[in-house]
Amino acid sequence: MRTLLLLLLSLSVQANADFEIRLGVHNFPPYFVMTDNDNCGGEAVELTRNILQQGNIRLTTVCAPPARLYKMLQNGEVDLTINIKHTQALPANISFIQTPFAQLSLILLSNSSAAAPDKPTIAAIRGFDYHGQREVMAAKGFSFIDLPDSISAVEMFVRDRSTALLTYQAPFDHYLQQHKLSFEKHYQYKVLEHIDAYYVISEQSPHKVYITETLNRYASSEQLSYFAH
Template sequence: MFILLYTPLNVSAEALATETQKVVLGVVEFPPLVIKNKETQDCYGEAVTISRTILELVGYQVEVECPPPARLFERIRKGHVDITLNVKGTKAIENTVTFIEKPFSYLSIVLMTNSKLKNNKTVAAIRGYDYVGMRQELEREGYTFFDMPNSSDAIQLFQFGRTSHLATYEAPYLFHIKSHANSIDDLVVSLRKDIPTFLAISNASTKKEELSDKLSRLLALSDNETVIEQMQTKDNGTR
């Protein structure tokens, strides 16, 4: 069960939850934080559980959607998705979301290189992701991107030797190679960026102001650096 580290946070959350409303939480496949069930198309994982818990604490019923990134960004722009998780600087949602300032977590973006193909300037990536400017930097240097719908497909394209490079968040890549044989012998990390990710509220959401107010007040009750640190996994009740 996920609980908040500080008991007063639970108490204060009850005061914030005045009435129950539905919000749509949109996430993209991002194992192990967000894992998509291939049969049901439902998503689960630590990021989903923590986000749902926080939203329920401030009085919302939560509906989770996990479409491909390009589709999710469109639904955010139209206000069909109320809240999501993303990094600042993602051009696909630039000026369409308001970020909750406390970081949700920190992530590492890496550029993986197959040393045997390093002179081939091709990069597997996720469609709609600019990787905090990495895409633009590489395109200026003459790299060609092959965009896939999600992280798993991009990783597989790279693993099959179809591209010489892979732009990816490190966590999904490590998760993938735990369950799939790594087919590349001479693999190097040629670039790394560590960045924060945030809860982001759609500017087109009818609940934008109340969501921003409730979440900001809730998360300000703890001095933890990130939202994930503000939560803990525990099997037996609260402290």
């Protein structure tokens, strides 16, 4: 009982405090959208802001490639981000919100019209191991072209500068829609698996209790299976 009272008191104090929560964002539309290195938004940013931004508590974004965000999580330079659980580059000092944010479809695309190279290449995001699929594709003889974010990887493939693309469905579809491109007939498409993504909170964050309890309370009150609809 004493522990519960102390927790409620802590949340009450934080809710009436004046502080900033830093959400780590990389270019992964439509959830995260970066217009440049200083401006980022997207559906996940707006939803997270609506949940966590209360009273004098503000939510700001930190725009960076995934590999850099993982280091910032480790050091507490960002308070939270959204990611799948099994990325090997994630630091150890993190926690996850139990309710998943969204379910992602991991897909493999290849260009059947391209001449077969001596060593096939595959565009991917630097720092992502894609739930073990990076190792699988490397064992099949693919050489990885690692790019800073999802859109850079999609562009590499669409411009015929890689044999294949390992990506998630959402940013690929977003890219085609934004550029008014159709799905080319010579693209070979395969869904590899469906993977849940979660809110990831840095254990170094001074606001981890407020963030965790507020997100959990919202998920419970709304009876959510996923934060993103």
